[in-house]
Amino acid sequence: MKSVYKLSAALFLTLFLASAAFAASQSPMASQSEQDEFRVFAATWVNKLNRSHIKGFHNMEIVLLPDGQYLARYHHIDPVSISCKVKKTSSKKKGMVGLLKYIETIYESTGETPQIARSKQFKPVKNIRITEIFSNTGKGWR
Template identity: 65%
Template structure:
């Protein structure tokens, strides 16, 4: 129940931020540059800490006796950023970060071979994150 309440609260806040951002002015090139710098650092952190990232890849036995290695990664090349000022009287900003998370897989006769073989992208997931900045940095 607590999780459902947190999800609904988060969804409401996201909708509120989106509505506020859509009725506002775009940010300056300097504000966009600062947000892009933040976004790149954020994606680096996500790649390092991803529960299914390269350092924690899944190794799964298959029915035929082979092994499947799988991990998720975000390429910084897929990052897209937008910054808008909120319509609030304070100096509020909303930043939209879009990127693609790719799932990579490899197979082998044993776990070591699956981990060492060439990985191929098998699925792309488009993700949008919303951040706010009320003068104290991006959150």
């Protein structure tokens, strides 16, 4: 009985994902000017994220390690890693959906004091892929 349930659940999930993929492929692409408008918004958004990130360069995290060294760590989004995609919604009202993808990198440095850790060469230690979804119903990207 459990295998029948698992099989029907898997079948339902497969059909659901296939229909969602088909619906997404049927959404009309946005015009070049709409794509460009979203790219400008995305660049501004990432710039704002870099300035205000709670663990960004200006709010660097400093941790005392067990060996007595200090670890300085911050997050940064490289604007070059930005990728944008815009599609119109299938509703009769004017609307678009924008996907913003980027890579947030965590940088670290160590030193004998917090000041030395902050001033040394930082090395990237982890990349995090992030996708954000925005909508625009004629009143700007949100």
